[in-house]
Amino acid sequence: MELKINNQIHQVDAPDEMPLLWVLRDLLGKKGTKFGCGQGLCGTCTVHVNGQPMRSCITPVAVAKNSEVTTIEGVDEQGNHPIQIAWRENNVPQCGYCQSGQIMSALNLLSNNSTPTDQDIDSAMSGNICRCGTYPRIKQAIKDAAKVMNQNKGAKS
Amino acid sequence: MNTFKLDRREFLTLTGVAGGGLLLGCSSSSNSSQAMFVKNNQAHKLNIFVSVRPDNRVDIINHRSEMGQGAKTGVIQMIADELDVDWEKINVVQGLGDKAYGSQNTDGSTSVRKFYSKLREIGASARTMLEQAAAEYWQVDVSQVQAKQHKVFNLTNGNSLNYGDLAELAAKQPIPNVAKLTFKSKEQFKYITKPVPIVDLHDMTTGKATYGIDVELDGLLVASIERCPVLYGKVKSFDASGAKAIPGVVDVINMPETVKPVVFSAGSGVAVIATNTWAANQGRKALKIEWDLGENKDFDSEQAFADMASKAQNPAKRSAEKGDITAGFAKAEQILEATYKVPFLAHAPMEPPAAAALVTDTSCEIWAATQNPQAVMDNVAGMVGLKPEQIKVNVTLLGGGFGRKSKADFVCEAVYLSKKLGKPVKVVWTREDDLKMGYFHAGATAFIKAGVDKHANITAWQQRSVMPSIKTTFAPSTDDLLDVELSLGFNDIPFQLESLQGESSGYVNPVRIGWLRSVSNIPHAFALHSFVDELAHANNIPTHKYLRQLYAEDRLIDPITDYGFKGYKNYDESLQRHPISTQRFKAVLDKLEQTVNFDEALPAGQGWGLAIHRSFVSYVGVASKVEVKDGKLTVLAMHSVIDCGVAVNPDRVESQLEGAMIFGLSLALMGRIDIKQGAVSQSNFHDYPVLRMQQCPELSVAIIQSDAYPGGVGEPGVPPVAPSLVNAIFTATGKRYRELPINQYLTV
Numbered sequence: 050m051e052l053k054i055n056n057q058i059h060q061v062d063a064p065d066e067m068p069l070l071w072v073l074r075d076l077l078g079k080k081g082t083k084f085g086c087g088q089g090l091c092g093t094c095t096v097h098v099n100g101q102p103m104r105s106c107i108t109p110v111a112v113a114k115n116s117e118v119t120t121i122e123g124v125d126e127q128g129n130h131p132i133q134i135a136w137r138e139n140n141v142p143q144c145g146y147c148q149s150g151q152i153m154s155a156l157n158l159l160s161n162n163s164t165p166t167d168q169d170i171d172s173a174m175s176g177n178i179c180r181c182g183t184y185p186r187i188k189q190a191i192k193d194a195a196k197v198m199n200q201n202k203g204a205k206s
Numbered sequence: 207m208n209t210f211k212l213d214r215r216e217f218l219t220l221t222g223v224a225g226g227g228l229l230l231g232c233s234s235s236s237n238s239s240q241a242m243f244v245k246n247n248q249a250h251k252l253n254i255f256v257s258v259r260p261d262n263r264v265d266i267i268n269h270r271s272e273m274g275q276g277a278k279t280g281v282i283q284m285i286a287d288e289l290d291v292d293w294e295k296i297n298v299v300q301g302l303g304d305k306a307y308g309s310q311n312t313d314g315s316t317s318v319r320k321f322y323s324k325l326r327e328i329g330a331s332a333r334t335m336l337e338q339a340a341a342e343y344w345q346v347d348v349s350q351v352q353a354k355q356h357k358v359f360n361l362t363n364g365n366s367l368n369y370g371d372l373a374e375l376a377a378k379q380p381i382p383n384v385a386k387l388t389f390k391s392k393e394q395f396k397y398i399t400k401p402v403p404i405v406d407l408h409d410m411t412t413g414k415a416t417y418g419i420d421v422e423l424d425g426l427l428v429a430s431i432e433r434c435p436v437l438y439g440k441v442k443s444f445d446a447s448g449a450k451a452i453p454g455v456v457d458v459i460n461m462p463e464t465v466k467p468v469v470f471s472a473g474s475g476v477a478v479i480a481t482n483t484w485a486a487n488q489g490r491k492a493l494k495i496e497w498d499l500g501e502n503k504d505f506d507s508e509q510a511f512a513d514m515a516s517k518a519q520n521p522a523k524r525s526a527e528k529g530d531i532t533a534g535f536a537k538a539e540q541i542l543e544a545t546y547k548v549p550f551l552a553h554a555p556m557e558p559p560a561a562a563a564l565v566t567d568t569s570c571e572i573w574a575a576t577q578n579p580q581a582v583m584d585n586v587a588g589m590v591g592l593k594p595e596q597i598k599v600n601v602t603l604l605g606g607g608f609g610r611k612s613k614a615d616f617v618c619e620a621v622y623l624s625k626k627l628g629k630p631v632k633v634v635w636t637r638e639d640d641l642k643m644g645y646f647h648a649g650a651t652a653f654i655k656a657g658v659d660k661h662a663n664i665t666a667w668q669q670r671s672v673m674p675s676i677k678t679t680f681a682p683s684t685d686d687l688l689d690v691e692l693s694l695g696f697n698d699i700p701f702q703l704e705s706l707q708g709e710s711s712g713y714v715n716p717v718r719i720g721w722l723r724s725v726s727n728i729p730h731a732f733a734l735h736s737f738v739d740e741l742a743h744a745n746n747i748p749t750h751k752y753l754r755q756l757y758a759e760d761r762l763i764d765p766i767t768d769y770g771f772k773g774y775k776n777y778d779e780s781l782q783r784h785p786i787s788t789q790r791f792k793a794v795l796d797k798l799e800q801t802v803n804f805d806e807a808l809p810a811g812q813g814w815g816l817a818i819h820r821s822f823v824s825y826v827g828v829a830s831k832v833e834v835k836d837g838k839l840t841v842l843a844m845h846s847v848i849d850c851g852v853a854v855n856p857d858r859v860e861s862q863l864e865g866a867m868i869f870g871l872s873l874a875l876m877g878r879i880d881i882k883q884g885a886v887s888q889s890n891f892h893d894y895p896v897l898r899m900q901q902c903p904e905l906s907v908a909i910i911q912s913d914a915y916p917g918g919v920g921e922p923g924v925p926p927v928a929p930s931l932v933n934a935i936f937t938a939t940g941k942r943y944r945e946l947p948i949n950q951y952l953t954v
């Protein structure tokens with residue numbers, strides 16, 4: 050089957066019901082998307098399918114056919130999306146394992162809501178567990194990124 | 207003649223050197239050295255941690271496991287500062303498992319406190335060798351040269367050489383005498399005490415950081431293992447036909463029977479081997495296994511707690527004694543007693559255990575998210591018929607550890623399967639595996655009874671700790687606690703006590719027990735600091751004021767002489783360097799009182815609570831503010847104050863304390879592993895919840911500036927959290943919760 054991931058076409062030989070997570074990780078070698086629970090409970094496996102955040106561990110690969118899939122590797126070629134920069138400026142990661150999923154959820158939040166309140170952030174990020182406990186820094190990084198993204202938008206228009 | 211080799215172009219750029227006679231003096235060798243420089247950027251080893259390359263880059267080894275606590279960055283900071291290198295020119299190299307590095311057991315909050323002197327010596331020694339090399343090159347006395355920011359300067363004329371230029375000559379220098387090394391003063395620190403960003407920061411925000419689960423090897427197979435749900439049970443029979451019919455499944459292998467004691471061995475189960483993780487998991491679901499559940503099939507944790515509670519009411523083995531508690535109780539104006547309970551807990555690191563191995567007839571190489579590569583070497587050596595030092599262990603990043611990944615069981619599984627198949631095999635645990643097959647934090651009960659005089663001073667203190675010892679994993683019939691467990695916030699009480707009796711009892715327990723972030727400090731601190739709060743309220747004294755009364759005058763407590771606790775371990779540190787100081791407790795209290803107004807009038811249903819605990823030779827105070835309304839608990843704010851001596855990386859100290867508050871809240875609010883019919887009931891994050899963002903209060907951290915020798919940081923933030931929380935709930939509601947987790951009483 051043909052998959053479009055981060056703007057590149059890939060051919061994979063996988064059964065329809067195989068979760069997108071394992072197709073990405075084991076068949077395509079894209080290891081940035083992580084496994085945490087396999088049940089849609091933790092968000093570490095979050096990717097975007099046609100711009101919508103999905104838990105790739107419970108998303109059959111067939112769903113991604115004829116769709117645009119974005120993974121952490123596709124957020125920005127240099128890793129310099131304002132969200133990624135804000136993550137670094139706030140020294141967010143501890144072990145780092147959950148952060149791909151956190152960034153993908155934050156990316157979705159900020160594409161839909163350029164000025165999120167604390168409650169907006171809580172509800173958008175409630176599906177992403179960080180066992181190390183980086184929540185306060187994630188929250189701050191999202192606010193910082195929102196500011197920069199709004200400034201960039203202002204500068205462009 | 208000087209044999210020092212330099213790249214000619216680089217040589218010419220050295221101020222003042224090009225015009226001097228030295229260039230001519232060395233010119234005969236410069237052609238060959240230039241060729242070598244271009245083709246061979248060989249690392250010249252100055253010691254086991256530091257190598258310098260001719261291109262001026264410096265390889266520095268991190269020998270500790272990085273699991274989010276920042277050790278990898280801290281280790282490099284300590285070496286790099288004394289080496290005086292440019293941070294941008296460092297290649298951080300993860301050390302293989304090797305006893306030459308000293309302990310690599312990344313556990314017990316030891317990476318900084320156990321290596322602060324040694325790693326600074328390592329850096330200073332390498333720096334001295336670079337200085338010796340420069341002195342030899344310039345043919346001046348070594349007192350005439352000085353290393354600074356990746357260069358060595360000639361003090362007589364201001365000339366300088368890059369470290370890279372000196373690499374080869376430096377590697378030939380004699381190893382300096384440690385006693386003669388010089389060290390920076392704290393004012394000179396460039397990296398130590400600075401918030402240096404972590405080494406893997408960029409990779410962690412781009413998906414490039416590589417963990418145990420991410421290991422890729424040519425022809426790598428993935429194994430998913432159905433393990434016997436009950437410890438010491440075994441496989442009676444199994445039918446692999448369904449599993450083998452799943453596309454991608456290549457083999458089904460019976461695992462070795464669990465041996466007694468289990469220690470870290472691979473145990474009873476059936477492994478499905480496939481070309482990818484999903485096929486392995488699917489194959490596993492299709493297995494039909496008949497178990498012989500064995501001797502532990504009736505174990506029930508509720509029953510265990512009932513047994514432990516009754517043990518806690520009865521005299522047990524004494525380990526600490528001061529004065530005469532009978533007399534102390536006789537003269538008391540008031541006597542209080544209470545029993546506390548903390549359930550079994552699981553670590554649940556975000557990355558479940560994962561390891562890969564490639565075993566051949568003559569070699570064994572491992573890639574693992576392990577906290578302890580040397581334990582891996584020791585544990586697998588016998589399995590493959592090699593000596594421990596012949597096992598090559600590559601340590602990946604760990605997606606969290608919290609103590610779980612210091613056990614080598616999952617690595618042993620990979621080694622067993624690779625040896626059977628003669629192919630590289632990666633074992634990947636599911637979340638269900640992680641929660642059901644853990645090395646659990648011991649469920650614990652503690653009893654405290656105290657008498658106080660009319661000023662609320664303590665005349666008698668009797669305490670009992672009852673839990674299954676970690677030793678049961680190594681010696682199953684152990685019915686006693688280890689001295690080290692009783693040293694974890696139990697027989698080291700920092701309060702003024704006229705008399706004390708410390709007693710303890712183990713509990714024979716048929717699940718694997720292991721250490722979890724801060725270990726027995728969790729139940730001990732929960733009981734101790736809840737009880738002190740109970741005493742304070744019973745005497746109508748605000749708890750923060752009562753604590754000050756109990757710390758009394760500035761003094762040092764020695765549990766060995768003061769409490770007769772001969773086995774006191776002090777986290778494997780001397781009491782001279784790491785004393786138990788009431789002054790440091792009081793300084794933490796001062797800081798908390800400056801941060802929080804404990805006496806402020808709050809709306810109904812709100813309240814503050816606090817607890818201050820010393821563990822891993824650091825002092826941490828936590829103040830919590832909660833609101834309880836219509837049976838719903840909201841944690842509004844939480845503040846931590848730490849005195850960890852010198853904070854090598856203040857930003858990582860803060861992040862560890864933030865993480866510890868969240869880890870502590872998870873366990874206090876929701877942490878609970880139940881065991882029924884010998885097997886764990888919980889299976890994933892829906893029934894073993896951990897804190898999510900919307901439950902996370904406003905957090906703050908303050909670090910007390912200190913010149914004291916560094917203490918631990920990864921663990922000491924956890925123990926005060928739960929008591930501080932229940933104390934706040936008491937202030938808010940007048941209800942005292944003595945059993946965790948809180949979600950059995952209130953919605954969280």
Ligand code: FES
Binds near residue numbers: 090
């Ligand atoms: S791994 Fe997909 S939500 Fe946890």
Ligand code: FES
Binds near residue numbers: 146274
């Ligand atoms: S940084 Fe470790 S789980 Fe989030």
